[in-house]
Every structure is written in C-alpha cells, then in structure tokens.
Amino acid sequence: MTFPHLSQSLIPPDPMTKLRLKRGSPKEEFPSLDGNYTYMAQVLDLHMYTRQFNRATDSGVIFDDIIRPGLEEPGTRTGLRTAGCLAGDAQSYILFCDFFDRIIEAYHNYRVSSDATQHSDFNYDNLKGGDGCDPVYAVSCEVCVTRCVEDFCFPTHCSRGERRQLLTLAKTALDQLGEEFPGKFYSIDDLNQEMKDKEIVMEGPPASLMKIGVARDWPDARALWVSEDGTLAVWVNMEDHLRLVSSRNDSNIQEAFAVICNSLLKLEALYKKLRHPFIWKPHLGWVVSSPAEVGTGLKASITVQLVHVVRHKRRDSILDRLRLRMEINHLSGMHKVSNQQTIGLTEVELTQLVVDGVKLLIRIEKRLENNGGIDDLVPAQK
Secondary structure, X not given: OOOOOOOHHHOOOOHHHHOOOOOOOHHHHOOOOOOOOOHHHHHOOHHHHHHHHOOEOOOOXXXXXHHHHHHHOOOOOOOOOOOOOOOOOOOHHXXXXXXXXXXXXXXXXXXXXXXXXXXXXXXXXXXXXXXXXXXXXXXXXEEEEEEOEOOOOOOOOOOHHHHHHHHHHHHHHHHXXXXXXXXXXXXXXXXXXXXXXXXXXXXXXXXXHHHOOOOOOOXXXXXXXXXXXXXXXXXXXXXXXXXXXXXXXXXXHHHHHHHHHHXXXXXXXXXXXXXXXXXXXXXXXXXXXXXXOOEOOEXXXXXXXXXXXXXXXXXXXXXXXXXXXXXXXXXXXOEEEEEOOOOOOOHHHHHHHHHHHHHHHHHHHHHHHOOOOOOOOOOOOO
16 A cells, blocks of 8 residues: 655755764664564564665664654553554654554554645644533543644653753743743642652653653753642643643533643644744644644543443444443542544544543443443444
C-alpha cells in the first residue's frame, strides 16, 4: 500500500552530511523488534529504516532519536499499544513524513493528506450531555490538552537553555492569565517542599520518562501552575512544552471541557502576543511531540466502574467500534475510558465520542447485570 507524502520541496536541505556519526550500514544498525508491541514496530521495516537513515533535521534529530522511545519501552502483548516514537522537533514530521504518516494512520485510523485541514471547535456549548453520565458508574473525569511552542525543540531533544526559555515564557503567559484566572506558579522544588511540609512524599518522574530522555536534568525548568479554584493545572516542560489539565471528582466532563476551552484560547492569544505561537500545521493540526496526540492534542476521559463489561469477551470489539480505549485497573475496579483518536475530528467531536461511548457502556453494564443480551446495543462496525 502506498502512502501520500508531502511535497519533497517541503523537506529542508539535509544537514546529515555535516555530521560525522560512527555508524554501520542501515542493515547493521537496524534495531531488534522481537517482542516489541508498539505501532513503531508494526510500521518499521528495513526498507523504511534505510529511507530515513541518512536524514537529520536542522536541530540534529536523526531517525534513531525518533524511534528510541519504542525501543526503550516496547510494551506488552496484552497492554494498550503505544505509538513507540516521539518527534524531536516540529521539522521531524516533515523530514520523516513517510514514517510519521504511517504511524498516525495506524494509531488513529486516519489517513494523513497534504490536502486535508484539521479543524478546531472550542465552543463547549456544542458538547451535548456531558453532565448526564450515571454517577453510580461514572465517578470522575478529566480533559487534558498538550501544546508545543514554535522555535523550540521538543522535550526529548531540547537543550537546558531552551527548556529554561520555555519556562520563562510560560511564567510570563500564566502570570498574565492570572489577571483573569487567578492561580499560583510552582517550580518542582517548590512542590517538593510543600509536599514535605504536609508530610507527603512526592515521587520523581516515571522511569519511562527517564529512559526516553524526556526527564533529562530533572527537575530543572519544570513547573506547575494551579488555578486558585483548583479547576485547572498547567504542567510546563513535562511530556510536552505545555499540558493543561482539568479534572473533577464527578463525571461532569461538560464543566471540565469548558475550563480547558476557555483557558486554552486565552493562553494561545498570550503566546501569540509574546511572538511564540503554538505549533500548527494545516494537515496535522496542533503539532506536539507524540504522533498519538497530533491534531487536537486533546484527551478526554471518564473513570467508570464496569465489572461485567470489562470481563466480557466482546469488550475490545465494542471499544474499537466506539473509537475508545480503556485503561483497565482490576485492583481498584476503576477503569479510565478515553478517546483513542486525536486527529480528523474537532475537540467537541472527540469529547462527544467519550460522552456517548461511556453512556452506552453503562447501558451495556446494566443489561449484563440483569443477565440480558447485548446484541442490540453493540454499535455497528466503525
């Protein structure tokens, strides 16, 4: 199967010739993918690897940098499959487009085209029924969105100086946001001290972020801004330049989504005013480090108690048809349901998928509790 690529004229002059990397041939350097359950391993073969081998972005990102996350964290046969790759900068999506386009297609079931345009919709009033999930089953919710900033490398590749500049930008923008939406800015050291004062041990970054280089120089230039009313948190220089999170101890995702929309639009305007807009490409939408989040950068989730659905033989098929994914926690019995896709639909449409899907899963759960059949509830193939 052939995949459309962006015009070769978009690919910048290759700086690889200026590097003196001591490497063998592509065949000699091709990684072992045995037991690797990422989408990267599904897409990558020697032919693909050879095509990317002698390319580097202007900031020095090479293909081995792109695929290293999937080699360090290969996943498991039964776990949720990850993308297994991260872009080192925005240019990575252009230079390595034949690889990233296939990853995006495999992960999102969405075919990238240079003729397509990703659309946004931040009108939270267009979301319907987000406050109507049965609270007996739906216990909490969260909406988060990621953004990366023009002219800076992404976390796996950025320098300490870049990271510190990003922190300064974020502090300036969030201080201005605070004039309308009061909040407090914490460095990670500040957070550690505050947690110690409360006799709470704050853990460091996950080992997975250390392995793939995202957590280099921890905790240098990492920070958290929290709104005064507790409805919004903004993480700086974690998995991406910015991650906005609105979480609630109930299932009213309508309110969480509204907080994200309002604050994100204000932050976008502030960053433009600072002459460092968020990265946008018409055919990809909002560009961030992970191809699993390009398009909208949005993940909406509702945590549910679904004893019977989780154990049902048709669970995976139902989730696939709903275009949802479920993080299963048998220990707590609480399972997080979220959108798998982040590109090709608007922010409202993606959140609506989660709302409608969770409501249907709860209907199926109730039917199973009464030993009823569910054939009439199972959605048609997507």
